[in-house]
Amino acid sequence: MKHFFSPLLFAGLVFLSACKKETKASPVETEVNNHKHWSYEGETSPEHWIEIEKDSDCDGQRQSPINIIDINTTAVDSAKTLNVLYSPETILNKVENNGHSVQFDFDAGDSIVYKNETYHLKQIHFHEPSEHNINGVKYPIEIHLVHQSISKKLSVISILCTEGQESQLFEFLESYLPIGINEFKEINKVVNLADLFPEDKSFYSYSGSLTTPPCTENVNWIVYKQPIIISLEEVLNLKKNMPLNNYRNEQDLNERKVYLNY
Numbered sequence: 001m002k003h004f005f006s007p008l009l010f011a012g013l014v015f016l017s018a019c020k021k022e023t024k025a026s027p028v029e030t031e032v033n034n035h036k037h038w039s040y041e042g043e044t045s046p047e048h049w050i051e052i053e054k055d056s057d058c059d060g061q062r063q064s065p066i067n068i069i070d071i072n073t074t075a076v077d078s079a080k081t082l083n084v085l086y087s088p089e090t091i092l093n094k095v096e097n098n099g100h101s102v103q104f105d106f107d108a109g110d111s112i113v114y115k116n117e118t119y120h121l122k123q124i125h126f127h128e129p130s131e132h133n134i135n136g137v138k139y140p141i142e143i144h145l146v147h148q149s150i151s152k153k154l155s156v157i158s159i160l161c162t163e164g165q166e167s168q169l170f171e172f173l174e175s176y177l178p179i180g181i182n183e184f185k186e187i188n189k190v191v192n193l194a195d196l197f198p199e200d201k202s203f204y205s206y207s208g209s210l211t212t213p214p215c216t217e218n219v220n221w222i223v224y225k226q227p228i229i230i231s232l233e234e235v236l237n238l239k240k241n242m243p244l245n246n247y248r249n250e251q252d253l254n255e256r257k258v259y260l261n262y
């Protein structure tokens, strides 16, 4: 009998101490709870991010997004820079609404080699309208495909969307919407992201940052020059599930160069 009751008693104590921990917040937890969270509007909009996230890079000199102006780019040979190694067998794990965007998370499988370093696809998410402008033009949707290397370096592929005929891939992705803030849905289905890329594989590249706090710099940006086509309904469906205007304004280029990779 003694052996039967002891584990129960132990589990009870663990449970009680866990409850106690949750109700009594430490000064650090209180600080976090009182901390204003960044957003895309009002007092917590992008202009205020550096006041909210004081230790972030949001006031840095190498920030994203930017306005890419064709005549100011330097032409280079893309064959030496980027190799997209996406597999038609990659598993789309889940979709989540983090309150800033709709995000699809992937299992390991898709990767890119950028400047001789391998980066693995982690997640894709959306901005409405686009964050990057091309020759001053904003697009209805921008997709960010976030890749990370073993040493935690980041490369983000940006694909711009224009309106026209519907996209089968968007139809599939959006079949998991609507999704409420802080909700997620398991998907666990094979998806071929090759369909997400435009026919013309030329792209712009530059060194920038995350476009959301902490605005971390030294992110490799790969922005495809040709937009893909999705339908107006597909744009509106995404828009309904994200904060209005979830984009950051263009940032100064400063001393940076933008390359056009053919």
Ligand SMILES: [Zn+2]
Pocket: 125, 126, 127, 144, 211
């Ligand atoms: Zn993004």
